Amino acid sequence: MLPLQIVVIGGGAAGFFGAIACAEANPEAKVTLIEASRQPLAKVLISGGGRCNVTHACFSPEELVLNYPRGGKALRGAFTRFQPLDTVDWFAAHGVNLKTEADGRMFPITDRSETIAECLIKAAFTAGLELSIGTPVIAVNRQNEGFEIILKSGEKKYCDRLLLATGSSIIGHKLARELGHHIETPVPSLFTFNIADPKLRALAGISLSSVDLRLSVTGKTRLQQTGPLLITHWGVSGPAVLKLSAWGARILHEHRYQAKLFINCLPNLQQEEIREKLLAVKQEWPRKAIALHRGVDIPHRLWQYLINRASINTEDRWAGISHKTLNQLIQEISQGEYLINGKGAFKEEFVTCGGINLKDVNFKTMESKLVPGLYFAGEILDIDGITGGFNFQSAWTTAYLAGTAIT
Incomplete structure (x- = not known):
């Protein structure tokens, strides 16, 4: 029997974190991460003034959701399964310790966003991910079993499960819309x-x-x-x-x-x-x-x-x-x-509100309610938080839940 073929589209924080979680939960599966640009984790590298505000030291799900103008209600249960304390533990287990500043923001102790990017890339290779960088996707077609992914080069890839973590990009919303999902119009936030x-x-x-x-x-x-x-x-x-x-x-x-x-x-x-x-x-x-x-x-x-x-x-x-x-x-x-x-x-954050309507998503698994085998994570969803590490936390949480749920 062929191993399970899993593709993650999007090489940002949510894409990497979801792909790593998926590969660690499915060691027999083949997990491929596809990123359109030649610079993965670009937003991680420039966030927090180059220090990367990884998360916020708010460890109560009830209080945490109050920092999300959109998506807080949906995240309430998700945060009981993966919250900032779990983020801190995850990075510590992968060799990166975080520190808490007076206002609750948490950064790597190195004060370098490269520390977070390098950690994610190393964890991806350790988990056996296949990285396909500089590879734009132009379409995704649903098949009887799985998905056909059409690349800009004309090449086609096939997978049994698909995780979309394309951020607020136009192409990500286009792919989700063509698969039947309603997109709340993106507008600037922060x-x-x-x-x-x-x-x-x-x-x-x-x-x-x-x-x-x-x-x-x-x-x-x-x-x-x-x-x-x-x-x-x-x-x-x-x-x-x-x-x-x-x-x-x-x-x-x-x-x-x-x-x-x-x-x-x-x-x-x-x-x-x-x-x-x-x-x-x-x-x-x-x-x-x-x-x-x-x-x-x-x-x-x-x-x-x-x-x-x-x-x-x-x-x-x-x-x-x-x-x-x-x-x-x-x-x-x-x-x-x-x-x-x-x-x-606000140059330290690039955040929009808008994205996939949350009613289309099962927040226990981050799987689409409309298309079996299709999962979502990160800013492609109609979720956005205030400044302070909350947007990264929703990315880590939704990506982890999606990655561990894909089977």
């Missing part, structure tokens, strides 16, 4: 906000350790996030913005990235508490310039920008500030309104 205010942009480089952001689309407050914020040459970025962009990916796309952003620079203080602090400064330093004596924990240049938005001049003194102007300043500090007029790129 991006920065463009704000056409030259005075704000002039503050590029200023960061706040914690702000509260509210997103308003068509006059309704849709979403809210809290976290660090960074002012950039094009608008705003930072973890709070990236989280908000992920949760608002679809609605922002629908409205052509036109929305209002409300920024609270002092989320730990109520408006009345801010008022008390400003009045205390006014009482103690009535003759001092408002621009030079803040009374609240806001960077100096940002403070000058905010008082300017409240129609306060550089030479205005605390003694002369009116009740109306004070209210306006408090409003700018706690509910400053900014117009989003486009999105920027």
Whole structure:
């Protein structure tokens, strides 16, 4: 009897991890990994600023799923079978130890993404995988038993089981659609906000350790996030913005990235508490310039920008500030309104929401409910997480479950 023929299409994190898991679970099978480009694991190599944010130190499935704007419900059971702790153990067993940073992100102790890529390639060879690099696939046909894979070169390959792990690529969605699956339209996730205010942009480089952001689309407050914020040459970025962009990916796309952003620079203080602090400064330093004596924990240049938005001049003194102007300043500090007029790129992550409709997939095995013998893993699915290692974790989890389920 011929050994089971298994093909994995896609040489990224999910493809390699799924193929390795499959080969280790099926030592008698022939497992072939096909990658279109000549550089496998390209996204692994550039992720996390070249350090590779492998996963996140969140070891509770209930809490872990809260970091996925799309796919969290489907992943709940999957994470009980393979979660970040299992990822840490897997890499340790394959010679790579991970470290946890203060914000929970986990990286190889070498701080080199090449460490992860080299580990996966070594594990692939050890497991006996056949790698076919620089080999684009243009079509997949379902047969009575198995699949016919047509390569761009014209060559045809045949397999009994097929795992699609092509990421958010157009060809991967095309292959899945032609096999009968519904594709949720891919749109960008994890991006920065463009704000056409030259005075704000002039503050590029200023960061706040914690702000509260509210997103308003068509006059309704849709979403809210809290976290660090960074002012950039094009608008705003930072973890709070990236989280908000992920949760608002679809609605922002629908409205052509036109929305209002409300920024609270002092989320730990109520408006009345801010008022008390400003009045205390006014009482103690009535003759001092408002621009030079803040009374609240806001960077100096940002403070000058905010008082300017409240129609306060550089030479205005605390003694002369009116009740109306004070209210306006408090409003700018706690509910400053900014117009989003486009999105920027977050270069450390390349994430989209969209992909194969999750109702088409059995999340116990990652097998298609429509096509027996066909499996999916990674970003080809309509799953995306916020920044912090969560997208890699969903790739490891779905790939491991698919690889170990293929028989």
